[in-house]
Amino acid sequence: MARVAVLVRAGAAPLWWLGLVAADAGAFLPGLTGRRIGLLAGAALALISCALVTLVRGRRFVHLSKSPSRAGRSDFLQDRAVTVRNWRRAHRWWLVAAFAAALGSSFALPAAGGLMLAGAGAGLWLKSVRLGRREHADDLLFWVRTDWIARGPAGKPVKGYCWTGVLAGDAAPGGARRR
Template identity: 55%
Template sequence: MGRGAYALARVAVMVRAAARWCWWLGALAAVTGAFVPGFTGRRIGGLSGAALFVIGAGAGYLARRKRYAALAGASTHAAKSAFLQDRRVTVGQWLRPRGWRLLLAFAAAFGTSAVAPAAGGMLLAGVGAGLWAKAVWLGRWERAHEALLWVRPEQALRRGPAGKDVRAYLMTGPAAGDARPGGARRAVRSAR
Protein backbone atom coordinates (compact mmCIF):
# COMPACT_ATOMS: atom_id res chain seq x y z
CA MET A 1 0.00 0.00 0.00
CA GLY A 2 1.13 3.49 -0.74
CA ARG A 3 1.69 6.32 1.65
CA GLY A 4 -1.51 7.34 3.45
CA ALA A 5 -3.34 4.26 2.17
CA TYR A 6 -5.45 2.18 4.53
CA ALA A 7 -7.54 -0.96 4.33
CA LEU A 8 -11.32 -1.12 4.61
CA ALA A 9 -13.54 -4.13 5.33
CA ARG A 10 -17.25 -4.41 4.58
CA VAL A 11 -19.50 -4.07 7.64
CA ALA A 12 -22.22 -6.35 6.23
CA VAL A 13 -19.69 -9.06 5.36
CA MET A 14 -18.57 -9.23 9.01
CA VAL A 15 -22.17 -9.45 10.22
CA ARG A 16 -22.96 -12.13 7.64
CA ALA A 17 -19.87 -14.13 8.64
CA ALA A 18 -21.03 -14.14 12.27
CA ALA A 19 -24.52 -15.15 11.14
CA ARG A 20 -23.28 -18.06 9.05
CA TRP A 21 -21.06 -19.55 11.76
CA CYS A 22 -23.65 -19.18 14.53
CA TRP A 23 -26.38 -20.65 12.33
CA TRP A 24 -24.45 -23.72 11.14
CA LEU A 25 -22.84 -24.52 14.51
CA GLY A 26 -26.20 -24.04 16.22
CA ALA A 27 -27.99 -26.24 13.70
CA LEU A 28 -25.33 -28.94 14.10
CA ALA A 29 -25.56 -28.76 17.91
CA ALA A 30 -29.37 -28.93 17.74
CA VAL A 31 -29.50 -31.90 15.36
CA THR A 32 -26.88 -33.92 17.24
CA GLY A 33 -28.32 -32.85 20.60
CA ALA A 34 -31.75 -34.12 19.59
CA PHE A 35 -30.40 -37.68 19.83
CA VAL A 36 -29.39 -37.19 23.47
CA PRO A 37 -32.24 -38.32 25.77
CA GLY A 38 -31.72 -35.42 28.18
CA PHE A 39 -33.24 -34.74 31.57
CA THR A 40 -36.41 -33.03 30.28
CA GLY A 41 -36.98 -35.29 27.28
CA ARG A 42 -36.97 -34.49 23.56
CA ARG A 43 -40.45 -32.94 23.41
CA ILE A 44 -39.84 -30.35 26.14
CA GLY A 45 -36.31 -29.79 24.83
CA GLY A 46 -37.68 -29.09 21.35
CA LEU A 47 -40.39 -26.72 22.63
CA SER A 48 -37.99 -24.81 24.85
CA GLY A 49 -35.51 -24.76 21.96
CA ALA A 50 -38.14 -23.15 19.69
CA ALA A 51 -38.73 -20.43 22.30
CA LEU A 52 -34.97 -19.92 22.70
CA PHE A 53 -34.60 -19.70 18.90
CA VAL A 54 -37.04 -16.77 18.81
CA ILE A 55 -35.29 -15.08 21.76
CA GLY A 56 -31.86 -15.61 20.16
CA ALA A 57 -33.06 -14.27 16.80
CA GLY A 58 -34.44 -11.15 18.46
CA ALA A 59 -31.24 -10.62 20.42
CA GLY A 60 -29.03 -11.11 17.35
CA TYR A 61 -31.10 -8.65 15.32
CA LEU A 62 -31.50 -5.95 17.96
CA ALA A 63 -28.01 -6.05 19.51
CA ARG A 64 -26.24 -2.73 18.81
CA ARG A 65 -28.74 -1.93 16.04
CA LYS A 66 -28.93 1.73 17.11
CA ARG A 67 -25.15 1.94 17.01
CA TYR A 68 -25.07 0.49 13.49
CA ALA A 69 -27.73 3.00 12.41
CA ALA A 70 -25.86 5.93 14.01
CA LEU A 71 -22.53 4.95 12.42
CA ALA A 72 -24.20 4.42 9.04
CA GLY A 73 -26.00 7.77 9.23
CA ALA A 74 -22.76 9.60 10.05
CA SER A 75 -20.64 7.77 7.45
CA THR A 76 -18.44 9.76 5.08
CA HIS A 77 -16.92 8.94 1.71
CA ALA A 78 -13.75 6.86 1.70
CA ALA A 79 -10.60 8.43 0.33
CA LYS A 80 -9.26 7.29 -3.03
CA SER A 81 -6.21 5.90 -1.23
CA ALA A 82 -8.39 3.34 0.59
CA PHE A 83 -7.68 -0.32 -0.17
CA LEU A 84 -10.89 -2.39 -0.27
CA GLN A 85 -10.49 -5.87 1.20
CA ASP A 86 -11.88 -8.89 -0.60
CA ARG A 87 -14.85 -10.59 1.00
CA ARG A 88 -12.82 -13.74 1.69
CA VAL A 89 -10.06 -11.79 3.45
CA THR A 90 -12.61 -9.99 5.64
CA VAL A 91 -14.30 -13.28 6.64
CA GLY A 92 -10.93 -14.86 7.50
CA GLN A 93 -9.89 -11.79 9.47
CA TRP A 94 -13.17 -11.88 11.40
CA LEU A 95 -12.94 -15.62 12.10
CA ARG A 96 -9.31 -15.87 13.20
CA PRO A 97 -9.62 -14.31 16.68
CA ARG A 98 -13.11 -15.76 17.25
CA GLY A 99 -12.64 -19.40 16.25
CA TRP A 100 -12.07 -20.67 19.79
CA ARG A 101 -15.11 -18.72 21.06
CA LEU A 102 -17.28 -20.31 18.38
CA LEU A 103 -16.02 -23.77 19.37
CA LEU A 104 -16.81 -23.02 23.02
CA ALA A 105 -20.30 -21.82 22.03
CA PHE A 106 -20.84 -25.04 20.05
CA ALA A 107 -19.62 -27.18 22.97
CA ALA A 108 -21.88 -25.33 25.41
CA ALA A 109 -24.86 -25.59 23.04
CA PHE A 110 -24.32 -29.32 22.61
CA GLY A 111 -23.62 -29.80 26.32
CA THR A 112 -26.99 -28.36 27.30
CA SER A 113 -28.60 -31.29 25.48
CA ALA A 114 -27.94 -33.36 28.60
CA VAL A 115 -30.62 -31.21 30.25
CA ALA A 116 -32.86 -30.09 27.35
CA PRO A 117 -32.15 -31.84 24.01
CA ALA A 118 -31.48 -29.45 21.09
CA ALA A 119 -32.36 -26.32 23.11
CA GLY A 120 -28.87 -24.79 23.29
CA GLY A 121 -28.24 -25.44 19.61
CA MET A 122 -31.51 -23.77 18.67
CA LEU A 123 -30.55 -20.72 20.73
CA LEU A 124 -27.22 -20.43 18.88
CA ALA A 125 -28.95 -20.96 15.53
CA GLY A 126 -31.47 -18.26 16.49
CA VAL A 127 -28.66 -15.79 17.12
CA GLY A 128 -27.34 -16.64 13.65
CA ALA A 129 -30.77 -16.05 12.11
CA GLY A 130 -31.02 -12.68 13.86
CA LEU A 131 -27.58 -11.65 12.62
CA TRP A 132 -28.52 -12.69 9.10
CA ALA A 133 -31.64 -10.50 9.37
CA LYS A 134 -29.37 -7.64 10.49
CA ALA A 135 -27.17 -8.16 7.42
CA VAL A 136 -30.32 -7.98 5.26
CA TRP A 137 -31.31 -4.76 7.07
CA LEU A 138 -27.85 -3.31 6.37
CA GLY A 139 -28.27 -4.34 2.74
CA ARG A 140 -31.56 -2.42 2.54
CA TRP A 141 -29.84 0.65 3.99
CA GLU A 142 -27.05 0.33 1.42
CA ARG A 143 -29.51 -0.02 -1.48
CA ALA A 144 -31.61 2.92 -0.29
CA HIS A 145 -28.52 5.15 -0.01
CA GLU A 146 -26.76 3.66 -3.05
CA ALA A 147 -23.61 3.22 -0.97
CA LEU A 148 -21.68 0.40 0.67
CA LEU A 149 -20.57 0.66 4.31
CA TRP A 150 -16.95 -0.04 5.24
CA VAL A 151 -14.96 -0.02 8.46
CA ARG A 152 -11.26 0.05 9.31
CA PRO A 153 -10.51 -3.63 10.14
CA GLU A 154 -8.13 -2.79 12.98
CA GLN A 155 -10.98 -0.96 14.74
CA ALA A 156 -13.45 -3.84 14.30
CA LEU A 157 -11.01 -6.62 15.20
CA ARG A 158 -11.77 -6.96 18.92
CA ARG A 159 -15.40 -5.96 19.40
CA GLY A 160 -16.91 -6.24 15.93
CA PRO A 161 -18.07 -3.69 13.35
CA ALA A 162 -20.21 -1.72 15.85
CA GLY A 163 -17.92 -1.98 18.89
CA LYS A 164 -16.60 0.89 20.98
CA ASP A 165 -13.32 0.91 19.05
CA VAL A 166 -15.10 1.78 15.79
CA ARG A 167 -15.07 5.55 15.39
CA ALA A 168 -16.76 5.88 12.00
CA TYR A 169 -17.97 4.06 8.91
CA LEU A 170 -16.81 5.02 5.47
CA MET A 171 -18.80 4.55 2.30
CA THR A 172 -18.17 3.91 -1.36
CA GLY A 173 -20.37 3.58 -4.41
CA PRO A 174 -22.55 0.45 -4.76
CA ALA A 175 -20.28 -1.18 -7.35
CA ALA A 176 -17.14 -1.24 -5.16
CA GLY A 177 -15.69 -4.48 -3.82
CA ASP A 178 -16.69 -8.09 -4.45
CA ALA A 179 -19.81 -8.24 -2.24
CA ARG A 180 -23.32 -6.98 -2.92
CA PRO A 181 -25.35 -4.81 -0.53
CA GLY A 182 -25.92 -6.88 2.60
CA GLY A 183 -22.59 -8.71 2.21
CA ALA A 184 -23.64 -11.52 -0.16
CA ARG A 185 -21.15 -12.74 -2.74
CA ARG A 186 -21.31 -10.74 -5.96
CA ALA A 187 -22.05 -12.89 -9.01
CA VAL A 188 -19.03 -13.31 -11.26
CA ARG A 189 -19.80 -12.44 -14.86
CA SER A 190 -18.00 -14.42 -17.49
CA ALA A 191 -16.23 -12.42 -20.18
CA ARG A 192 -17.65 -12.89 -23.68
Protein backbone atom coordinates (compact mmCIF):
# COMPACT_ATOMS: atom_id res chain seq x y z
CA MET A 1 0.00 0.00 0.00
CA ALA A 2 1.24 3.47 -0.86
CA ARG A 3 0.62 6.73 0.97
CA VAL A 4 -1.88 8.99 -0.79
CA ALA A 5 -0.13 12.25 0.15
CA VAL A 6 3.24 10.89 -1.01
CA LEU A 7 1.75 9.97 -4.40
CA VAL A 8 0.35 13.49 -4.80
CA ARG A 9 3.59 15.09 -3.65
CA ALA A 10 5.83 12.90 -5.83
CA GLY A 11 5.22 15.02 -8.93
CA ALA A 12 5.51 18.39 -7.22
CA ALA A 13 9.30 18.69 -7.06
CA PRO A 14 10.09 17.58 -10.63
CA LEU A 15 7.40 19.83 -12.09
CA TRP A 16 8.53 22.78 -9.98
CA TRP A 17 12.23 22.46 -10.80
CA LEU A 18 11.80 21.58 -14.47
CA GLY A 19 9.41 24.52 -14.78
CA LEU A 20 11.88 26.93 -13.21
CA VAL A 21 14.71 25.68 -15.41
CA ALA A 22 12.53 26.03 -18.53
CA ALA A 23 11.41 29.51 -17.45
CA ASP A 24 15.00 30.56 -16.76
CA ALA A 25 16.20 29.30 -20.13
CA GLY A 26 13.19 30.82 -21.88
CA ALA A 27 13.77 34.22 -20.29
CA PHE A 28 16.91 34.62 -22.40
CA LEU A 29 14.94 34.35 -25.64
CA PRO A 30 13.22 37.48 -26.93
CA GLY A 31 10.30 35.46 -28.34
CA LEU A 32 7.53 36.72 -30.59
CA THR A 33 5.87 38.83 -27.92
CA GLY A 34 8.87 40.06 -25.95
CA ARG A 35 10.21 39.14 -22.53
CA ARG A 36 7.98 41.40 -20.48
CA ILE A 37 4.73 40.09 -21.94
CA GLY A 38 6.01 36.53 -21.73
CA LEU A 39 6.91 36.87 -18.05
CA LEU A 40 3.60 38.54 -17.19
CA ALA A 41 1.64 35.89 -19.09
CA GLY A 42 3.74 33.21 -17.38
CA ALA A 43 2.97 34.63 -13.94
CA ALA A 44 -0.75 34.61 -14.74
CA LEU A 45 -0.54 31.06 -16.12
CA ALA A 46 1.38 29.94 -13.02
CA LEU A 47 -1.36 31.22 -10.73
CA ILE A 48 -4.12 29.69 -12.86
CA SER A 49 -2.39 26.30 -13.17
CA CYS A 50 -1.63 26.27 -9.44
CA ALA A 51 -5.28 26.91 -8.61
CA LEU A 52 -6.55 24.35 -11.14
CA VAL A 53 -4.19 21.59 -10.04
CA THR A 54 -5.00 22.25 -6.39
CA LEU A 55 -8.76 22.04 -6.95
CA VAL A 56 -8.96 19.18 -9.49
CA ARG A 57 -10.46 16.03 -7.93
CA GLY A 58 -10.74 17.75 -4.57
CA ARG A 59 -14.22 16.36 -3.96
CA ARG A 60 -13.06 12.87 -4.90
CA PHE A 61 -10.21 13.04 -2.35
CA VAL A 62 -12.66 14.20 0.33
CA HIS A 63 -15.16 11.48 -0.59
CA LEU A 64 -12.54 8.73 -0.46
CA SER A 65 -11.09 9.98 2.83
CA LYS A 66 -14.46 10.19 4.64
CA SER A 67 -14.88 6.47 5.20
CA PRO A 68 -11.52 4.70 4.98
CA SER A 69 -11.13 1.13 6.17
CA ARG A 70 -8.49 0.06 8.64
CA ALA A 71 -5.35 -1.43 7.09
CA GLY A 72 -4.82 -5.06 7.97
CA ARG A 73 -1.84 -6.59 9.67
CA SER A 74 -0.88 -8.41 6.49
CA ASP A 75 -0.79 -5.24 4.35
CA PHE A 76 2.67 -4.16 3.21
CA LEU A 77 3.23 -0.43 3.63
CA GLN A 78 5.48 1.00 0.94
CA ASP A 79 8.34 3.30 1.96
CA ARG A 80 8.19 6.94 0.91
CA ALA A 81 11.32 6.62 -1.23
CA VAL A 82 9.96 3.58 -3.06
CA THR A 83 6.65 5.33 -3.76
CA VAL A 84 8.38 8.45 -5.09
CA ARG A 85 10.82 6.43 -7.21
CA ASN A 86 8.05 4.31 -8.72
CA TRP A 87 5.90 7.35 -9.53
CA ARG A 88 8.80 9.21 -11.15
CA ARG A 89 9.84 6.18 -13.19
CA ALA A 90 6.29 5.68 -14.43
CA HIS A 91 5.93 9.35 -15.41
CA ARG A 92 9.45 10.23 -16.57
CA TRP A 93 8.49 10.52 -20.26
CA TRP A 94 5.57 12.78 -19.39
CA LEU A 95 7.94 14.97 -17.39
CA VAL A 96 10.43 15.11 -20.28
CA ALA A 97 7.64 15.95 -22.74
CA ALA A 98 6.27 18.68 -20.45
CA PHE A 99 9.76 20.17 -20.07
CA ALA A 100 10.33 20.12 -23.83
CA ALA A 101 6.94 21.73 -24.47
CA ALA A 102 7.62 24.42 -21.87
CA LEU A 103 11.03 25.10 -23.37
CA GLY A 104 9.66 25.13 -26.91
CA SER A 105 6.86 27.53 -26.00
CA SER A 106 9.50 30.09 -25.02
CA PHE A 107 9.98 30.93 -28.69
CA ALA A 108 6.48 32.43 -28.67
CA LEU A 109 6.02 33.55 -25.05
CA PRO A 110 9.34 33.66 -23.18
CA ALA A 111 9.25 31.79 -19.85
CA ALA A 112 5.44 31.37 -19.88
CA GLY A 113 5.39 27.58 -20.33
CA GLY A 114 8.03 27.06 -17.68
CA LEU A 115 6.20 29.20 -15.17
CA MET A 116 2.98 27.33 -15.91
CA LEU A 117 4.79 24.04 -15.26
CA ALA A 118 6.19 25.41 -11.99
CA GLY A 119 2.68 26.52 -11.02
CA ALA A 120 1.41 22.98 -11.57
CA GLY A 121 4.15 21.68 -9.26
CA ALA A 122 3.18 24.23 -6.62
CA GLY A 123 -0.46 23.15 -6.97
CA LEU A 124 0.46 19.51 -6.32
CA TRP A 125 2.42 20.57 -3.27
CA LEU A 126 -0.57 22.58 -1.97
CA LYS A 127 -2.85 19.58 -2.56
CA SER A 128 -0.53 17.36 -0.51
CA VAL A 129 -0.44 19.98 2.26
CA ARG A 130 -4.26 20.00 2.28
CA LEU A 131 -4.28 16.19 2.54
CA GLY A 132 -1.71 16.44 5.33
CA ARG A 133 -3.91 18.82 7.29
CA ARG A 134 -6.81 16.40 6.97
CA GLU A 135 -4.58 13.53 8.10
CA HIS A 136 -3.31 15.57 11.02
CA ALA A 137 -6.83 16.63 12.05
CA ASP A 138 -8.15 13.05 11.91
CA ASP A 139 -4.93 11.71 13.49
CA LEU A 140 -4.47 9.02 10.84
CA LEU A 141 -2.66 8.38 7.56
CA PHE A 142 -4.38 7.50 4.28
CA TRP A 143 -3.09 4.60 2.17
CA VAL A 144 -4.19 3.20 -1.19
CA ARG A 145 -3.56 -0.16 -2.82
CA THR A 146 -0.73 -0.01 -5.35
CA ASP A 147 -2.64 -1.94 -7.98
CA TRP A 148 -5.33 0.79 -8.04
CA ILE A 149 -3.08 3.80 -8.63
CA ALA A 150 -2.52 3.55 -12.38
CA ARG A 151 -4.80 6.58 -12.91
CA GLY A 152 -3.73 8.39 -9.75
CA PRO A 153 -4.55 8.21 -6.04
CA ALA A 154 -8.12 9.46 -6.69
CA GLY A 155 -8.78 7.80 -10.06
CA LYS A 156 -11.77 5.65 -10.98
CA PRO A 157 -10.16 2.29 -10.02
CA VAL A 158 -9.68 3.52 -6.42
CA LYS A 159 -12.58 2.14 -4.40
CA GLY A 160 -11.48 3.54 -1.04
CA TYR A 161 -8.58 4.36 1.20
CA CYS A 162 -7.19 2.49 4.15
CA TRP A 163 -5.90 4.15 7.27
CA THR A 164 -3.23 3.58 9.87
CA GLY A 165 -2.01 5.54 12.85
CA VAL A 166 0.33 8.48 12.36
CA LEU A 167 3.41 6.50 13.41
CA ALA A 168 3.11 4.03 10.51
CA GLY A 169 5.46 4.49 7.57
CA ASP A 170 8.37 6.84 7.14
CA ALA A 171 6.51 9.94 5.91
CA ALA A 172 4.87 12.65 7.98
CA PRO A 173 1.28 13.80 7.36
CA GLY A 174 1.27 15.51 3.96
CA GLY A 175 3.89 13.20 2.48
CA ALA A 176 7.03 15.02 3.63
CA ARG A 177 10.01 13.19 5.07
CA ARG A 178 9.61 12.37 8.73
CA ARG A 179 12.18 14.17 10.83
